Amino acid sequence: MNSPEDNILAAHQIHREFPTTGGPLPVLKGIDLDVARRETVAVTGASGVGKSTLLHILGGLDRPTKGEVVISGVSLSRQSEKALAMFRNEKVGFVFQFHYLLEDFSARENVAIPLLVAGRGKSEAMSRGELLLGLVGLKDRADHRPHQLSGGEQQRVAVARALANDPDIVLADEPSGNLDTATGRKLHDLLFELNSQQGTTFLIATHNRELAGRCERKLEIVDGVLTNQNTGR
Ligand SMILES: Nc1ncnc2c1ncn2[C@@H]1O[C@H](COP(=O)(O)OP(=O)(O)O)[C@@H](O)[C@H]1O
Ligand SMILES: [Mg+2]
Structure with a gap:
């Protein structure tokens, strides 16, 4: 059994409806x-079923219509927008299908x-940036701008950025959705290596069966609720 301190994320009766x-x-x-x-959890389900909506709510990028x-131990619904932005920056890492790296800055920058946003000094932030790039296998790409990197390398930088403030959980939304099969597989290898070596907790929305199958738990959204799937791992 896990002790309560081991429970990183708890969602209770999350509802989200969109006005149309x-x-x-x-x-x-x-x-x-x-x-x-330290868990790895996959959220699967057909396109349009609500995977991204759920991840946005769990990470405090969107608020639920109902639920908590x-x-x-911190309830997101009680936070002001400003407090929530700070909380997200320090406690939650995001990796999206597209890297959203800033083109005018190097990989290291x-x-x-996220470290500078959290108030760390510049030299500390830059050296941690370099260390994290080493962790994702990009030690020799620190000075590259995003356009000087391959798609797989860009996603690795996005993973390193997600880890910047040593978040409690990383939410990854179709992290390999834009990569070819072989490059995607290498990115998956990295995620599971970070999980086993650094203890990073991952919640991954994906329709990639191989990625979902490698997670400890596989959940599926069906008609707005989560069902358990056996990964057979
Ligand atoms: N801001 C929005 N306004 C209206 N409908 C939305 C909005 N965001 C998502 N939706 C709808 O919610 C459903 C779930 O979307 P999404 O979470 O992106 O699905 P998935 O990530 O599983 O493909 C879709 O039908 C989508 O059209
Ligand atoms: Mg989606």
């Missing part, structure tokens, strides 16, 4: 989820930005 011209569109209809420290998200 045809009336409210219910997407999430009562999601309950607990993620323990608690990360490391891109990784260092």
Whole structure:
């Protein structure tokens, strides 16, 4: 059994509906989820089922219509926008399908930005940026701008950036969705290596069966709620 301190993320009865011209569109209809420290959890489901919506809510990028998200004992719904932005920067790492690296900055600087935002000094931020790039296998690419990197390398920089403030959980939304199969597989290898070696907790939304199958737990969104799937791992 996990102790309560090991429970990194708890979501209770998350509902999300979007206002549309045809009336409210219910997407999430009562999601309950607990993620323990060091777990790897996959969220699968058909396109349009609400995977991204759920990850945005769990990471505090969007607010639920109803329900509560608690990360490391902190309830997100009680936070002001400003407090939530700070909390996200320090406690949650995000990796998206597209890297969203800043083109005017080097790989090292891109990784260092969340540290600077958190108030760390420049030299400390830059040296940690370099260390994290080493961790994702890009030690010799620190001075490259995003356009001077391959797609797989760009995603690795995005992973390093997600780890900048040593977050409690990394939320990855189709992290290899834009990569070819072989490059995607190398990115998956990196995620599981970080999980086993650094103890990074991952919640990964994906329709990639191989990636989902490598996670300790596989959940599927069906009609707005989560169901358990056996990964057979
Ligand atoms: N801001 C929004 N306004 C209206 N509908 C939205 C909005 N965001 C997402 N949706 C709808 O919610 C559903 C789930 O979307 P999404 O979470 O992106 O699905 P997935 O990531 O599983 O493909 C879709 O039907 C989508 O059109
Ligand atoms: Mg999506």
